[in-house]
Amino acid sequence: MADLELAVSTVILALLPGSCPTAVNAASPAGPTGERPADALRLHLPLVRRTREPFAERWALPGGWVTPDERLSSAARRTLEETTGLRPSYLEQLYTFGAPRRSPTGRVVSVVYTALVRAPEAADVEVGENVRWAPADALAETVGDLAFDHAEIVDYALWRLRTKVSYAAIAQHLLGELFTLAELRHVHEAVLGKPLDPANFRRTAVASGSVEATEHVQTGAAHRPARLYRAVLPPGGAAGGYPPWQSRPELG
Amino acid sequence: MADLELAVSTVILALLPGSCPTAVNAASPAGPTGERPADALRLHLPLVRRTREPFAERWALPGGWVTPDERLSSAARRTLEETTGLRPSYLEQLYTFGAPRRSPTGRVVSVVYTALVRAPEAADVEVGENVRWAPADALAETVGDLAFDHAEIVDYALWRLRTKVSYAAIAQHLLGELFTLAELRHVHEAVLGKPLDPANFRRTAVASGSVEATEHVQTGAAHRPARLYRAVLPPGGAAGGYPPWQSRPELG
DNA sequence: CCAAAAGTGTTTCATTTACACCCATGT
DNA sequence: ACATGGGTGTAAATGAAACACTTTTGG
Incomplete structure (x- = not known):
């Protein structure tokens, strides 16, 4: 029970124009499903580029380790601000992922949160070499495969948001x-x-x-x-x- | 990130006659001879009595530590079987509780599962000095205050079951x-x-x-x-x- | 005046709720 | 026969979808 590390990750969602200047996208030509107006709002999420193994250079969800004396939700907020500067207006626990081989370096259990940020605050993110926004429904096309099982996590977060938005005021x-x-x-x-x-x-x-x-x-x-x-x-x-x-x- | 232990706990629910808290008399397994007890069926859950500090003698949810090479759900199944002998027909992750002061002995993060067991299997639980069934809606009256934040966890599990039973076939x-x-x-x-x-x-x-x-x-x-x-x-x-x-x- | 989007009203359809009523069996 | 719960039918009520229509601005 000690050979194991606890992390938090966050799927942060914001609503940005599909042709957002900060979003580095080349995938907006009238695609097969491109029935959207050129400037339609789309869900985007910020990703951070990993600088170390495993999955160096790959994009991943913001997150980090849980310190012994902070709440899980506080850890999510803290790591979110440290990596992206974002302070979300909504934060909710999504699911805890803990498959034994999620990380090749050892057992990592991740408590994943879903966060929503308002458009004005989303603009404050310092986009750069290691932080970028990506459209939530076309991650593979824009940033390739995410690190770890993060693509699966994003899919689940989107599914939950879709089901929840119909009955909860979020x-x-x-x-x-x-x-x-x-x-x-x-x-x-x-x-x-x-x-x-x-x-x-x-x-x-x-x-x-x-x-x-x-x-x-x-x-x-x-x-x-x-x-x-x-x-x-x-x-x-x-x-x-x-x-x-x-x-x-x-x-x- | 190392000064921290990861546990699993399970809220197991079964439908038992309400009058006899400890004696389990379930309907016959597959036989169509299932006679209906005079009193109404109520949700019950098995509790285990803690034998060590903290909260010695208090009743608690079945659970245990996560070993490094097993899935979280496997840990839930294993600890459930070790403590009560139950093998649930339904198991779903409920929530992860990790407030810093949940346990007075140190930081413990608990991934909590909800399980449902069929009445026939529920009868196999060896009720004894340290294992008993308690009606889910009257825990305080029958077993007093649960250990840790387990009463809160049970409340949440019941709330989730109630909301989910109306839209999912569980x-x-x-x-x-x-x-x-x-x-x-x-x-x-x-x-x-x-x-x-x-x-x-x-x-x-x-x-x-x-x-x-x-x-x-x-x-x-x-x-x-x-x-x-x-x-x-x-x-x-x-x-x-x-x-x-x-x-x-x-x-x- | 016209275009465009805000905002209102109404009709239609599907689903839920309430409850009357018939069916089949053990006693 | 009759009491009891299983099972069916139906009409009212509620709510969701579709769409015609009016209002108010900028150009």
């Missing part, structure tokens, strides 16, 4: 404080990968109680101004039926 | 190979804690495709014999939309 963590319902709908569309009816989305969004209208409106566009909304946190109690301890600040 | 793992739809409904009722309409439950259960009728019927009861059903595993592919790697045997 998409708001990918936007700024104020947003239009069209923007929120774009987030859902990018996550789910399919268009949504604007009218029906509006109704379900406001009926869910997860957003509230403000008195502000968005001006400057060549059409009727859209009202700005704000995310409303779920009631502190357990009414929502979510995990009992999710209402408390953090755990684990 | 309740069947608490029954034998053949079961009536009334028995399956009793499982759902015990998990959800509320009565369900027999007619509607029947329709949704068969429409979901998670059960298939057999040619056997259950005789011996003072009413019309009930048809016996069998669980049908979800299609091997990813059609169901479940985690990609859940279709493979195991991971992590």
